[in-house]
Amino acid sequence: MAEVLVYVDHVDGAVRKPTLELLTLARRIGEPVAVHLGAGAEAAAATLAEYGAVKVLAADAPEFADYLVAPKVDALQAAYDAVSPAAVLLPSSPEGKEIAARLAVRVGSGIITDAVDVEAGDEGPVATQSVFAAAFTTKSRVTKGAPVITVKPNSAAPEAAPAAGTVEQLAVTIGEKSTGTKVVSRTPRESTGRPELTEAAIVVSGGRGLGGGENFSIVEELADSLGAAVGASRAAVDAGWYPHTHQVGQTGKSVSPQLYIAAGISGAIQHRAGMQTSKTIVAVNKDAEAPIFDLVDYGVVGDLFQVVPQLTEEVKSRKG
Numbered sequence: 001m002a003e004v005l006v007y008v009d010h011v012d013g014a015v016r017k018p019t020l021e022l023l024t025l026a027r028r029i030g031e032p033v034a035v036h037l038g039a040g041a042e043a044a045a046a047t048l049a050e051y052g053a054v055k056v057l058a059a060d061a062p063e064f065a066d067y068l069v070a071p072k073v074d075a076l077q078a079a080y081d082a083v084s085p086a087a088v089l090l091p092s093s094p095e096g097k098e099i100a101a102r103l104a105v106r107v108g109s110g111i112i113t114d115a116v117d118v119e120a121g122d123e124g125p126v127a128t129q130s131v132f133a134a135a136f137t138t139k140s141r142v143t144k145g146a147p148v149i150t151v152k153p154n155s156a157a158p159e160a161a162p163a164a165g166t167v168e169q170l171a172v173t174i175g176e177k178s179t180g181t182k183v184v185s186r187t188p189r190e191s192t193g194r195p196e197l198t199e200a201a202i203v204v205s206g207g208r209g210l211g212g213g214e215n216f217s218i219v220e221e222l223a224d225s226l227g228a229a230v231g232a233s234r235a236a237v238d239a240g241w242y243p244h245t246h247q248v249g250q251t252g253k254s255v256s257p258q259l260y261i262a263a264g265i266s267g268a269i270q271h272r273a274g275m276q277t278s279k280t281i282v283a284v285n286k287d288a289e290a291p292i293f294d295l296v297d298y299g300v301v302g303d304l305f306q307v308v309p310q311l312t313e314e315v316k317s318r319k320g
């Protein structure tokens with residue numbers, strides 16, 4: 001059976017959920033071979049094996065952390081050359097997409113970014129994308145080489161399928177040109193304790209209807225009761241009510257959670273572009289004519305200052 005390379009997104013060997021989703025999708029095309037760069041491969045191997053990795057190709061070098069993505073591309077290319085895979089899957093993060101693009105150029109393959117599904121096809125793997133502000137769903141396959149595909153977080157439910165997950169060391173030669181840009185300092189972002197917006201299974205977003213930055217606490221409280229990430233419309237971000245890193249939409253982040261709750265957001269096309277592929281959409285808006293209601297699975301016409309705190313209380317009481 002053909003092998004499929006899966007690029008592992010991890011923090012010191014703690015594998016992040018999007019990688020488990022990639023392993024699940026990779027099994028539809030062939031046998032997943034995980035590529036783990038940096039420290040912690042042995043720790044990661046158990047999780048990777050649980051989700052179907054037949055092998056874990058591991059490499060660690062200071063260059064992976066000390067320079068921008070090029071050394072990681074060298075390593076992934078070494079894995080590619082060693083395995084001759086049927087496809088390469090990476091998470092659709094900014095870093096994942098940059099690595100994917102560079103790898104595709106180097107190996108002469110076609111690339112598909114921001115896929116929301118991947119399946120086997122007669123003429124090679126087929127990727128589904130949601131395009132033009134999610135107005136269309138397309139299916140495509142590359143016509144050249146083994147496809148390099150980046151997949152959006154939350155596109156598949158991770159399913160365990162235990163495999164061997166044997167760790168093998170990957171020999172990597174880091175090219176001279178790959179160390180052209182050195183990372184000179186890192187400042188960790190202050191942790192909110194909430195999940196990362198693009199990976200969260202639930203997102204609660206607030207818009208101009210909140211009327212002021214101080215009222216975002218209403219959104220945060222609902223988010224915390226659900227273990228959700230907090231998003232914001234551009235109007236709320238432009239008003240300085242919430243940091244830009246939380247903006248959802250065409251010029252912000254794309255999210256595709258299981259549940260998206262929009263409070264005081266009208267549903268402009270540019271906002272929809274970043275959340276329309278969410279599985280279940282709920283909106284609270286006092287205007288029954290707001291365009292967001294064209295999109296929702298559940299809509300509440302009402303004042304968010306009354307509805308959202310009640311919802312938070314209800315969630316808390318059910319958690320007991």
Ligand SMILES: Cc1cc2nc3c(=O)[nH]c(=O)nc-3n(C[C@H](O)[C@H](O)[C@H](O)COP(=O)(O)OP(=O)(O)OC[C@H]3O[C@@H](n4cnc5c(N)ncnc54)[C@H](O)[C@@H]3O)c2cc1C
Pocket residue numbers: 206207208209210232233234235236247248249250251252253263264265266267268269270271274284285286287290302303304305
């Ligand atoms: C090139 C371009 C890129 C853009 N990119 C983005 C983007 O990435 N993301 C994005 O979000 N926008 C983006 N926009 C802006 C977008 O067009 C909208 O202006 C923006 O999304 C509106 O934000 P909003 O829904 O919070 O505000 P509004 O459109 O003002 O809607 C506020 C809503 O709150 C409701 N409301 C008010 N008070 C209450 C209350 N007490 N209870 C309940 N509901 C209430 C109102 O009925 C209204 O529907 C972009 C625009 C352009 C031109």
